Amino acid sequence: MEDHPAYRESNEKSTAVAAESDLRRRDHGAETELQRHLSTRHVTMIALGSSIGMGLWLGSGKSLASGGPVGIFLGYVLAGSMVWAVSHSIGELAVLYPLPSAFVQWTNKFVTPSAAFALGWAYWFNYVLTVANEIQVTCVVMGFWTDKLPNAAWITIFWAVVILANVFGVKVFGEVEVIGSSIKFGWIIVVIFSMIVTSAGGAPGHGPIGFRYWNSDPFTHGFKGFLSVIPTCIFAMAGSENCGLVAAETKNPRKAVPRAVGSIWLRLSLFYLLGAVMVSINVDPRNKDLFGQSGTNASPFVIAYREAGLPALAHMMNAIILISVVSTGTIYVYGGSRNVLGLAHLNMAPKQFKLADSSGRPWPALALSIILGGGLAYLNVKNSSADVFTWLSNMTSLFALFGWGMICLAHIRFRHAWHAQGRSASALPWKSWTYPYGAWWGLVWCMVLIVVEFYLAVWPLGSPPSAKSFFSNYVSVIAILVLYLGARLYYRGPWWIKLTDIDLDANGRFYVDGEVEKEPKKGLRGKAEKVLGVVFN
Incomplete structure (x- = not known):
């Protein structure tokens, strides 16, 4: 690219500047005290399994009963x-701006500080x-x-487990997530094949089921029931964006982030779509x-396993x-702490939250x-677990929709700023093939579903309108509006940052030829990473 020397390989001076800029960011997440301890293996597995929690394993039951x-299948589709589209937007931004x-920082840079x-x-x-x-x-x-x-006792015990997984440093956190994601990935394969067998009548508990429930009761509460499934599906699938969040602590985002984005299709098809099909052909929605x-x-x-007469599998x-x-609770503590740290570096949170120790743990934000x-x-x-789940999943699904929309x-x-400043898309260190259709698909659907x-x-669904119901389910949007309008009053300025005023080089990470991530060459760990590379590429 002629007008951007940082990417001009033929110019030795620009390559040196790129290398120096890269070295400044190699040990610390851009201008922070975070450490780059996460490898491609960590980022891939975090992207693959970080959001596989109760939204799928438990929430799918609530969705099955409602929709x-x-x-439930259409809701996950x-x-x-949307997740697929958002992940590609994240991939392109996270490789160039691993912050x-x-x-938050991308929104501050490309949209407006109030929205950030x-x-x-x-x-x-x-x-x-x-x-x-x-x-x-x-x-x-x-x-x-x-x-x-x-x-209260169970809550206290598992709260302590989540704390321990986050206080031992980024490397321990990464390994915990790799183990957790590997277990979840392996088990879903078992689930798919075993439930095909049980639906076909191969288990002692009952005879063949097939698609009986699809034929007899496809939508348990009509179109409104289908709409009520969507918040739970959004809640279940939220978390894919974490592959962009961990880029600031990744050794080589240009290698790790695209691989993580490329594995999204595997999670969407195996975990959610096939998982939803297996549930729907084995369990009566009523x-x-x-x-x-x-x-x-x-x-x-x-x-499904219990009714099939397979108590061991249950x-x-x-x-x-x-x-x-x-595992999911652990990754969200990680994400929340890094989010506050990033806000502090934008002067949008108290300066104490900028602090991190020599191991890269942001203690104030973590606490x-x-x-x-x-x-x-x-x-x-x-309150009952189901009631708490409904309240919290409805609130978080709205926050997730807002977040996904702002990412897109x-x-x-x-991209508009890149073009307006005369730069070529070919100069990007990684380019999503879905742009612009994927980004617009994600943005439009986020707006539509907020209205839904x-x-x-x-x-x-299932109860009369009331003020309590409205606020308990929609308070997230009210909170977002209050935050945005308050920030508008404080920051003032234009509604949009001018495309020509955006500094496309600030906080960007430049890459030089031959920059590769060192991987183990021998031993069990090296063999495991080699296998993962084959599977997820």
Whole structure:
């Protein structure tokens, strides 16, 4: 690219500048005290399994009861297409701008500081609420085995586990997520094949089922029931954006982030779409034991194995759910702490949250996210798990939609600024083949679904309209508007940053030829990484 010397390989001076800029950022996330300790393996597995938690394993039961087998499948198809589009927008931005609280800094850079302020704090609330939701639902999981301990005891125990996974440094966190994601990925293969067998009548508990429920009750509550499934599907699939968040602590984002983005199709197809099909062909949508119904409130996967006469698999499934819940809670504590740190570096949070120790642990931000996330989990003590799940998942799905929409908008604005300043798309270190259609698809659907959730908040499924129902389901949007308008009053200025005023080089990461991530060459770990590279590329 002739007008951008940082990318002109033939110019030795520009290559030296790029190398020096890269070295300044190699040990620390751009101008922060975060450490680049995460490898391609870590980022790939975090992208693959970070959001596989109770949204899929438990929330799919609630979705099945509300929307029916066809409703839950279509809900995951729509949410999955949005995640796929958002992930590609993240990939292009994260390779060039691997920053802490990535989405916030991109919005601040390409949209407006007011929107960045609202997004940053909204997303932090999203992380905290998800931590609370994951921890509190351990009571349901443990209730499958015993009711000897009160809910508060289980919440306290698993809160402590989440804390431990985050306080031992980034490397330990990365390994915990790799192990958790590997277990989840391996188990979903078992689920798919075993449930095909049970549906065909190969288990002792019942005869062939086939697509009986698809034919008899495809939409249990009509079109409104289908719409009510969407918030849970969004909640279940939120988390793919974490592959952009961890780029600031990744050794080589140009290699790690595209590989993580490329693995998204695997998670969407295996975990969600095939998982939804397996549930819908094995479990009656009117089963009273589904999570949120009048019975035992179990996972639909556990119910499927139990009714098939396979108690050992039911127990194993419940154990996998427990691992998934803890793993997802861990990644969201990580995300919340890095989000606050990024806000502090934009002077949108107290300066104390900029601090991190020599190992890259942002203690003040970690403490805030851990304490509030774990504290909110105790809502379960006075309310049912299903009620708390509904409140928190509705709030977090709206925060996620706002976040996804701003990511797509920042990507669109970035590309427009890149073009307006006379730069060629071929000069990008990684270019998404989905642009512009993917970014616009994600943005438009985010706006549409925010309106859909307003309709469901005013006229909820199965209950009359009420102020309590509206605010408990739509308070997230009110919070976002308050944050945005407050920031507008403070920052003032134009509604949009001019495309020609955007500094495309500031905080960017330049890459030089031959920059590769060192990988183990021998031993079990080296062999494992080689296999993962084949699978996820």
